[in-house]
Structure formats: C-alpha cells, structure tokens
Amino acid sequence: MIAQRLGTTALRRVAGNPSAFFTNNFAKLALISPLSNNTQTRPVTTQKLTPADGDSILAKQRLSRPVSPHLDIYDKSQTYFGGSIWNRITGSIFSGGLYVFGSAYLIAPLVGWHLESASIAAAVGALPFALKGGLKFLLAWPFAFHCLNGTRHLVYDLGVGFQRRTIVQGGWYVWGASIVGGVYLAFFL
Amino acid sequence: MASIARSALLRQTAALPKFSAATQAIARQSAIAANSVRATAAFHTTPQRALLPPLPQHVDGSVNDPAPVPATSPSHGSYHWTFDRLVAASLIPLTITPFAAGSLNPAMDAFLCATILIHSHTGFQQIIIDYLPTRRVPRTRKLFTWGLNAATAVVGLALYEFETTDVGITEAIKRVWSA
Incomplete structure (x- = not known):
C-alpha cells in the first residue's frame, strides 16, 4: 500500500x-x-467561461455519455422468453387482428369482399385438416398465452408472487401450459 | 516496482502531456505495458451501438435547475391503472362463460365486444406511450395517438355492424372454429 x-x-x-x-x-x-x-501540484489550468459556453460544453459532454447496454448482454432466457414482452406481443397480434378485421369488415361491401361469418367459416372448412389445425394453433397459442400470462400479471398487481423462484418457475409453467392449451384448442376442440 | 506496474498509474502516465527526461525514460520502459493497459481499458468500454443515437442536447434554464416534476393526475394515474386492471380481469369470465355455457346472449356478446375494444385501445395506448416518447418523436407520437383514436372509433362502428347484421362475435368464432 x-x-x-x-x-x-x-x-x-x-x-x-x-x-x-x-x-x-x-x-x-x-x-x-x-x-x-x-x-x-497538478498539471491543470483553469479557464474563465461564460455560462453559455459552459452550457454548450455540458451539451457536448452529454452526447458522449454511454448508452444503455444492448439487449444481447442479458441472460438469453430472460430476453427472449420474458412473459411480459410476449404478453404484449400476443395481445398486439389479437388486437391488431381485430382492428384489421373490423376495418376490412366495414369496407367489405364497398370493395366486394365476403367477410360474413358464414363465408369465412365455409372458407376455413374447405381447408385440409393439417392446415386448418395449424392456423387454429397459430391463433390458439397466443390466446392461451395471453390469458394465462395476463392472469399471472393480475396476480402480480395484487402484490403476490414476487419471489425470484416463483417468477422464474411461473414463467416456464405459462409457456408449457400455453403450448399444451394451444394444441388442445386447435386439434381437440 | 509494483507501483509502476499499477494500471491506473500507467494510464495516468500515458495521458500526461509533458514529461521530464526522467519520466520519459520511465514511460519508455513501460510503453509496451501502457499500450496493453490502454487496449484493455478500451476493451472494457461499453460498445457504442447507435440504435437510438442521442438527440441534440441543450440546457433549459441553468444546469442547477431541479428536474421538472409533472403535476399529479389520478385520472391519468391510479384511476386509469385500476380501470385497466378491472377491464382485464372482467375479460376472464366474459371470455370463458359464453363458450362454457354454450348459450348465446346478445347483451353479453355486446359487452364482451366493448370490453375487448377498450382493452385493445388502452393496450395500444401503452405501446405508443412506451415506444414513441414525446421528447424524441413528438409529431409521430401525436400522429399515432390520434390514428389510434380514429381506428378505435372505426372498429367500434365495425363491431356494432357485426353484432347487428351478423351473428355476433361468440357465435362467429364458434362457427369458424368448428368449420
């Protein structure tokens, strides 16, 4: 020392x-x-500055501050399988779909599209089983995920279940249950 | 000497502009070590990936002004939060009941539609607020906010049309799913 x-x-x-x-x-x-x-003694000299000069130096310094770390540096399972962001993604899929379908349904008579429930059901019924099941799974999985994870977030909002272990386990349970539920809704219902 | 090998000291030595003959000699001796230290220091610096480069900076008022605290507003804060949760929670029984009971109730169907619309609207609002900050993109934020309001009105009208001229959302999903 x-x-x-x-x-x-x-x-x-x-x-x-x-x-x-x-x-x-x-x-x-x-x-x-x-x-x-x-x-x-230190090799530093001082300099008289106007407040405006000082502000411009500060503004320049702020530009060279470090940026927030990139998402890549975090634990991959938390970055890519986080329930919160997938809740937002799956919700956006459904709400976006609803908004697109709603707008299309309104202009359908003007453009000559057939978006009545009967014609959609007939079009879906004409698809082969695997394709129909696949499409249904693409809707059923986000639905199951958003329901389960949304409930999980509502429980969080009560202030319950914030132990680290509970959070990590709950995340994986939701992924598993939503996939099982999606398969059930798509192929067995 | 242990002190000369200290990385912080070496970095200082490398950064100093002027040296006497003696320190220049020391600096020459440790030049290789200093280079490696500087390389290491560069390695530890957070990489700059300019995904969102900082905006032009300016100082409002003086540097010693406190950060502005927005006025509190329960209707934009806690009431809004509670309302959002109530809507989300009410969607659980509203979604399950019609399919579980197997019966079609137009009033309940309309209520489901309205709740889904509100839930979608506030969800999109949150996305806009999170990803389009006013400080960075004020005009885009305004455009999307009003675009969303317009879209919600259009979809509300469309859902009314669908509920009144078609079979209702529950029955439509049932038809398509069992097709």
Whole structure:
C-alpha cells in the first residue's frame, strides 16, 4: 500500500513540477514526499467561461455519455422468453387482428369482399385438416398465452408472487401450459 | 516496482502531456505495458451501438435547475391503472362463460365486444406511450395517438355492424372454429 502511494505521488510531482534536481533524486524524493506536508501540484489550468459556453460544453459532454447496454448482454432466457414482452406481443397480434378485421369488415361491401361469418367459416372448412389445425394453433397459442400470462400479471398487481423462484418457475409453467392449451384448442376442440 | 506496474498509474502516465527526461525514460520502459493497459481499458468500454443515437442536447434554464416534476393526475394515474386492471380481469369470465355455457346472449356478446375494444385501445395506448416518447418523436407520437383514436372509433362502428347484421362475435368464432 505505502509502496504504491510512493510511486503515485512521485509521478504526479514529476508531471507537475519537473526539475533537474528531481531527475537525479527520484528515489529519494519519492521516499520523502508522502512524509512531508507539501501540497500537491497538478498539471491543470483553469479557464474563465461564460455560462453559455459552459452550457454548450455540458451539451457536448452529454452526447458522449454511454448508452444503455444492448439487449444481447442479458441472460438469453430472460430476453427472449420474458412473459411480459410476449404478453404484449400476443395481445398486439389479437388486437391488431381485430382492428384489421373490423376495418376490412366495414369496407367489405364497398370493395366486394365476403367477410360474413358464414363465408369465412365455409372458407376455413374447405381447408385440409393439417392446415386448418395449424392456423387454429397459430391463433390458439397466443390466446392461451395471453390469458394465462395476463392472469399471472393480475396476480402480480395484487402484490403476490414476487419471489425470484416463483417468477422464474411461473414463467416456464405459462409457456408449457400455453403450448399444451394451444394444441388442445386447435386439434381437440 | 509494483507501483509502476499499477494500471491506473500507467494510464495516468500515458495521458500526461509533458514529461521530464526522467519520466520519459520511465514511460519508455513501460510503453509496451501502457499500450496493453490502454487496449484493455478500451476493451472494457461499453460498445457504442447507435440504435437510438442521442438527440441534440441543450440546457433549459441553468444546469442547477431541479428536474421538472409533472403535476399529479389520478385520472391519468391510479384511476386509469385500476380501470385497466378491472377491464382485464372482467375479460376472464366474459371470455370463458359464453363458450362454457354454450348459450348465446346478445347483451353479453355486446359487452364482451366493448370490453375487448377498450382493452385493445388502452393496450395500444401503452405501446405508443412506451415506444414513441414525446421528447424524441413528438409529431409521430401525436400522429399515432390520434390514428389510434380514429381506428378505435372505426372498429367500434365495425363491431356494432357485426353484432347487428351478423351473428355476433361468440357465435362467429364458434362457427369458424368448428368449420
């Protein structure tokens, strides 16, 4: 510890106040300096600035502040399987679908589309079983996920279940249950 | 000497502009070490990936002004939050009951439609508020906010049409699902 301090103080002194004496007595001075009560000199000069200049320097400094870390640095399972963002994604799929279907349904008579429930049901009924089941799963899984995870978030809103273990386990249970539920709704209902 | 090998000291030495002959000699001796330290320091710096580069900065008022605190508004805060949760929670029985009971009740169907519409609207609102901050994209934010209001009105009208001229949302889903 003391040896380290010796080196630091000595080097600072050299930088601030180079002299011929010092070059010859580096080791001696380094030993003396921490014991003596001399003030340190630093190679810093001050400068008078107007407030406007100061503001512009601050504005420039703010631009070189570090940015938030990229998503990639976090645990992958939390980044890509987080229930919260998937709740938003699945919800957006349904609400977006509803908004698109609603708008299309309104203009359908003008454009000549047939979006009545009977014609949609007939079109879906004409599809082969695998394709129909696949399409139904693509709707059923987000539905199951949004229901289960939404309930999970409502429970969180009561202030319950914030133990780390509960959160991690609950996330995986929702993924498993939503896939099982999606398969059931798509193929067995 | 252990002190000269200290990385912080080396970094200082490398950064200092002027040296006497003695320190230049020291600096030359430790030049390779200093380079490696600087390389390490660069390695530890957070990489700058300019996905969202900072906007042009300016100082409002003076640097010592406190951060502005927005006025409290329960209708935009806690009431809104509670209302959102009530809507979300009421969707659970509303979604399950018609399919479980197997009966078709037009009033309940209409209530389901309205609740889904409100839930969608507030959900999209939250997405807009989160991803389109006023500070960064004020005009885009306004455009999307009013676009959403218009879209919700259109979809509300469409759902009314669907409920009154077609079979209702529950029965329509049942038809398509069992097709």
